[in-house]
Amino acid sequence: MMRTRPLKVALLGCGVVGSEVARIMTTHADDLAARIGAPVELAGVAVRRPDKVRGGVPAELITTDATALVKRGDIDVVVEVIGGIEPARTLITTAFEHGASVVSANKALLAQDGAALYAAADQHGEDLYYEAAVAGAIPLIRPLRESLAGDKINRVMGIVNGTTNFILDKMDTSGAGYSEALDEATALGYAEADPTADVEGFDAAAKAAILAGIAFHTRVRLDDVYREGMTEVTAADFASAKQMGCTIKLLAICERAADGGSVTARVHPAMIPLSHPLASVREAYNAVFVEAEAAGRLMFYGPGAGGSPTASAVLGDLVAVCRNKLNGANGPGESAYTQLPVSPMGDVVTRYHISLDVADKPGVLAQVATVFAEHGVSIDTVRQTGKDGEASLVVVTHRAPDAALSGTVEALRKLDTVRGVASIMRVEGE
Ligand SMILES: NC(=O)C1=CN([C@@H]2O[C@H](COP(=O)(O)OP(=O)(O)OC[C@H]3O[C@@H](n4cnc5c(N)ncnc54)[C@H](O)[C@@H]3O)[C@@H](O)[C@H]2O)C=CC1
Numbered sequence: 001m002m003r004t005r006p007l008k009v010a011l012l013g014c015g016v017v018g019s020e021v022a023r024i025m026t027t028h029a030d031d032l033a034a035r036i037g038a039p040v041e042l043a044g045v046a047v048r049r050p051d052k053v054r055g056g057v058p059a060e061l062i063t064t065d066a067t068a069l070v071k072r073g074d075i076d077v078v079v080e081v082i083g084g085i086e087p088a089r090t091l092i093t094t095a096f097e098h099g100a101s102v103v104s105a106n107k108a109l110l111a112q113d114g115a116a117l118y119a120a121a122d123q124h125g126e127d128l129y130y131e132a133a134v135a136g137a138i139p140l141i142r143p144l145r146e147s148l149a150g151d152k153i154n155r156v157m158g159i160v161n162g163t164t165n166f167i168l169d170k171m172d173t174s175g176a177g178y179s180e181a182l183d184e185a186t187a188l189g190y191a192e193a194d195p196t197a198d199v200e201g202f203d204a205a206a207k208a209a210i211l212a213g214i215a216f217h218t219r220v221r222l223d224d225v226y227r228e229g230m231t232e233v234t235a236a237d238f239a240s241a242k243q244m245g246c247t248i249k250l251l252a253i254c255e256r257a258a259d260g261g262s263v264t265a266r267v268h269p270a271m272i273p274l275s276h277p278l279a280s281v282r283e284a285y286n287a288v289f290v291e292a293e294a295a296g297r298l299m300f301y302g303p304g305a306g307g308s309p310t311a312s313a314v315l316g317d318l319v320a321v322c323r324n325k326l327n328g329a330n331g332p333g334e335s336a337y338t339q340l341p342v343s344p345m346g347d348v349v350t351r352y353h354i355s356l357d358v359a360d361k362p363g364v365l366a367q368v369a370t371v372f373a374e375h376g377v378s379i380d381t382v383r384q385t386g387k388d389g390e391a392s393l394v395v396v397t398h399r400a401p402d403a404a405l406s407g408t409v410e411a412l413r414k415l416d417t418v419r420g421v422a423s424i425m426r427v428e429g430e
């Protein structure tokens with residue numbers, strides 16, 4: 001039976017995502033009401049620039065006072081799509097204090113203060129949903145929190161940043177320059193307000209922290225995630241990757257240790273074979289593999305960024321939260337009971353692709369091989385090309401602890417015959 005009194009929604013932020021949320025709420029109002037069992041009404045929209053024309057949003061709903069909006073007392077759900085840490089954090093906790101549940105797309109905040117936000121939601125009997133925060137439109141958070149809640153997840157690995165995937169894809173396929181591709185991604189609404197968050201890997205690291213926390217029922221914060229961005233990936237790296245039958249992707253990898261006693265979370269560029277499903281993830285699409293004990297290997301794929309796809313995830317959460325409100329129920333809260341420590345990157349077992357500029361003279365190869373052996377790192381393949389007394393040596397290793405691999409590289413740098421380390425990249429997906 002349809003309730004006649006509408007559920008009231010406050011929208012904080014009306015940028016790339018917020019404007020699409022407002023549009024869909026308006027154009028799909030009847031369907032949303034039928035699915036929820038009550039009408040949903042946009043009761044206020046907090047913006048920073050009130051003079052900007054916002055088609056479809058009635059002028060009387062616009063306010064620059066987000067705090068007053070969340071304190072109104074008649075708001076059922078606050079949708080936070082302004083981003084950043086403050087004032088988003090205070091607005092969300094104020095919303096809980098004033099009887100509203102929250103839907104947010106804010107991965108930066110959730111990765112930093114998720115535990116405190118969950119605690120505030122729990123204290124006030126409200127919901128905190130954030131499907132849009134990881135991998136845009138792709139249903140991933142709710143499958144992990146709900147559908148897979150009965151299974152044991154051992155690994156989550158994938159592409160979780162649309163902007164960097166877009167840039168790497170353009171560099172790989174059309175030879176586009178980094179800045180040109182970044183400008184295009186920004187114009188398409190994929191990039192963060194400060195795109196450094198994307199290209200330096202902070203956005204993906206925040207998502208990795210969220211995914212690891214949910215998957216392994218523990219607390220993982222942004223600072224626990226090893227992070228390397230993609231700004232140093234060059235055309236030469238792509239050429240090297242091609243010679244190996246690989247491409248380069250920025251990956252987020254969260255793993256439970258084999259003994260189950262710890263977890264790791266990392267974000268870095270990596271070479272992956274062209275035959276791997278992640279290699280064919282193009283443009284701003286995201287794809288995430290989840291490996292669970294009983295379920296086996298699952299793959300989630302779809303648009304990972306952009307206003308409309310992200311709004312889809314926000315609207316899905318809005319419907320769920322509204323249903324909970326009507327039923328007097330709550331969705332799942334934080335599940336961090338395992339309290340597993342997060343191990344450092346040095347303990348992670350990986351493979352390296354190392355490209356060295358060396359002197360082309362007898363004994364160099366043996367010298368280089370000795371350094372690998374001294375660090376307990378086994379070599380898989382070596383490729384040498386030489387010209388005019390100088391040579392390029394490409395070494396691909398077998399799996400070894402990251403600390404041993406980085407120690408090897410440090411020692412190689414000290415050899416007189418090694419003129420320089422042209423590139424180092426991890427190899428994944430084999
Ligand atoms: N754009 C995308 O593809 C995706 C974005 N997200 C997240 O969604 C959130 C919003 O992202 P976008 O819409 O892309 O950003 P945006 O920068 O286009 O929009 C944010 C809006 O919030 C407004 N704002 C900032 N502070 C405010 C305040 N105190 N009061 C009222 N308005 C304020 C800004 O003026 C801006 O219009 C961020 O947390 C972002 O990380 C998540 C997934 C995908």
Ligand SMILES: N[C@@H](CC=O)C(=O)O
Binds near residue numbers: 136161162164
């Ligand atoms: N800037 C992010 C937006 C979605 O989370 C991205 O590019 O993936």
Ligand code: NA
Binds near residue numbers: 131132134139140
């Ligand atoms: Na999602």
